[in-house]
Ligand SMILES: Nc1ncnc2c1ncn2[C@@H]1O[C@H](COP(=O)(O)OP(=O)(O)OP(=O)(O)O)[C@@H](O)[C@H]1O
């Protein structure tokens with residue numbers, strides 16, 4: 024009896040409610056556009072067109088989506104064990120070291136399909152190690168990961184500045200970045216995939232790490248719902264007291280889950296470093312770790328929800344850039360506001376429309392029952 | 401004015417495939433106490449939730465005081481004069497009694513005037529119904545009996561004429577239950593109407609005027625309490641004759657399976673809850689621990705099963721020590737033949753959000769038979785669940801259903817099936833039949849005795865003295881964390897009651 028909300032059919036629960044939340048978020052965003060004196064319909068057109076209007080735009084949208092799938096999965100895995108990993112940002116950043124090392128070492132001698140697996144392992148390893156420390160601190164010392172992971176984001180950022188200005192930067196170069204990788208450090212584009220749909224990838228950096236992201240999403244699903252470890256994680260996430268009763272070691276799970284979460288975040292680095300810029304630059308993560316929190320919330324921590332949520336945020340990024348370009352009075356910050364609204368309605372106010380929708384369904388149910396009765400009589 | 405308080409006409413409610421209420425008709429007379437009984441999952445709570453506006457009926461009408469009403473949420477129910485005391489209280493733990501009572505019913509934006517008004521009204525209610533409770537006490541500091549009183553006061557404060565109580569005595573000690581019945585009697589004398597759900601037929605006989613019986617979603621009978629008997633009600637509920645007291649042969653105790661020596665346990669606040677307790681548990685016997693709730697029984701079970709660290713003492717399982725004062729891995733204890741049915745099935749024994757089958761392996765998920773390498777063997781887990789569902793008659797028989805959607809008694813069977821089907825050497829059980837219907841009690845009691853007859857050692861903790869007396873071969877009484885006496889099961893209720901109240905115990909300890 025603890026659930027005061029009527030139970031809704033699956034399609035309403037997972038389809039209708041997120042959709043309504045989204046529409047409301049966009050309506051409110053439209054009001055903001057009106058406030059700055061622009062036409063919201065125009066903005067909507069530029070947003071949609073900018074994200075999906077051409078093969079090249081779609082390529083960009085999916086490129087961003089790839090990044091958000093990794094960070095969304097990272098946050099979701101931790102959620103399932105009742106842990107809130109706010110450190111995906113820093114873990115992704117540190118994960119870049121693994122990618123860069125693999126590429127700098129082998130890009131001149133080996134083809135990409137040899138370097139890529141090593142870069143995957145490297146990025147996951149570095150990301151995992153960066154998450155290991157907060158996980159271990161919570162398991163052994165009781166320092167809450169929410170606090171420590173935020174702190175580790177700052178540490179990661181300082182560390183990378185140091186590495187990119189002092190260690191990984193080639194001599195005689197001004198910019199704080201590694202040298203540009205040769206062919207072995209460059210991931211192939213997915214133009215063949217686009218051409219199946221008759222689309223032209225153009226200049227967009229849509230690359231094979233997208234396929235890796237899909238694979239990771241499937242892997243996370245298997246992990247959470249089909250493995251013993253996933254079972255233990257979920258037990259701990261739902262009920263720590265039941266986990267204790269079942270002999271599930273909280274410390275052990277905390278450390279392992281944080282490392283998996285960090286590893287997934289770290290793999291995000293493959294996409295911008297090996298897939299787009301072919302070098303590691305300062306600040307290449309650009310907040311994707313935080314967007315991952317929104318993606319996980321919106322996708323209800325389920326891989327099948329995270330992928331569309333990541334595409335949605337990819338669209339906001341790509342389409343938003345287009346708006347900023349076409350409508351100068353709307354700055355890029357507008358896009359941040361829209362993203363904020365989506366997070367607000369999809370995450371924080373998730374239950375706002377539920378009671379009303381529940382009542383509507385109950386009403387429909389009753390009416391059709393009555394109708395059936397009168398027909399029967 | 402008619403003398404009918406509530407009339408339900410043709411109420412129908414389904415949850416997906418589960419048809420929880422089938423065309424229910426019910427008439428409750430004004431100024432009476434109307435009992436509702438029925439097996440676990442019969443649909444009692446669902447029916448009451450419809451009356452209180454938590455759920456909407458698919459079909460049917462609710463008539464209150466001769467008027468057909470729609471109750472779309474609990475606020476509408478309150479407006480129609482209906483109040484409900486839930487089995488799981490809905491109080492704000494760190495608010496005072498007064499704050500809880502007026503919460504949501506403040507009649508002014510200015511809190512101060514509301515508070516003083518509420519205080520006056522609360523005093524009046526307390527006097528009128530003999531519901532004494534300190535209005536400034538924090539809820540978390542009150543025993544459950546008093547918390548329940550606050551729930552009743554809340555309903556009365558909102559001018560409820562009809563009071564629904566869903567299994568109110570499940571959490572109460574016998575004296576607290578007696579007090580509740582006196583209160584209900586008084587409310588009835590003042591003209592209030594009371595609907596009372598319970599699994600304890602004795603309570604039905606003691607306080608109700610009329611009783612309705614539900615079975616598998618249907619209302620199968622309503623009769624005057626005076627004209628029926630416990631046996632007849634039990635039969636109506638279950639659809640067959642029920643043994644209200646299981647038969648058992650003499651015990652045949654063997655070697656010591658579990659030895660507890662000078663065990664001392666403190667709770668999280670550092671209060672000593674188990675004080676230097678020692679006893680032995682042998683193969684082939686059932687030892688019952690009697691005592692009023694809160695006298696250390698829970699902490700004793702937790703320490704033995706490795707959930708709570710002890711501060712001193714020793715425990716030997718099958719002759720091998722358990723390091724109770726250090727970190728114990730419950731998994732290790734399971735491997736060594738100890739099974740534990742925890743008192744609190746909602747927070748400890750089950751993960752309510754899991755599917756039934758997932759809960760069927762909780763704590764045993766390391767077992768090779770449920771795994772394929774690191775993967776779960778979902779087929780085997782499913783098959784295992786189906787087998788237990790059949791054997792323990794868990795309803796609805798759907799291993800994919802979320803555990804929270806099973807009724808209380810069926811949830812209990814899920815835990816029992818998991819722990820008993822392992823064939824452990826030592827079984828420790830806390831409150832095996834809390835919230836469980838008579839048919840299931842019979843079944844559970846039979847299974848416990850069967851375990852004993854197979855040579856297992858069973859340690860039983862229950863606040864139901866009847867249950868302790870019916871099952872145990874020896875009874876240990878705890879009071880204030882100490883063992884105050886050991887008795888045979890044929891000790892009188894009075895004798896045990898005095899021990900439990902700490903009266904006899906003090907004398908004995910002094911001798
Ligand atoms: N929200 C829900 N979703 C799905 N099924 C439900 C839900 N609530 C109840 N049920 C099912 O409806 C049936 C009736 O449940 P209900 O809680 O009314 O039983 P009950 O008579 O109160 O049992 P108990 O004595 O064990 O408390 C059960 O089979 C239960 O599993």
Ligand SMILES: [Mg+2]
Pocket residue numbers: 444445446807808
């Ligand atoms: Mg119930």
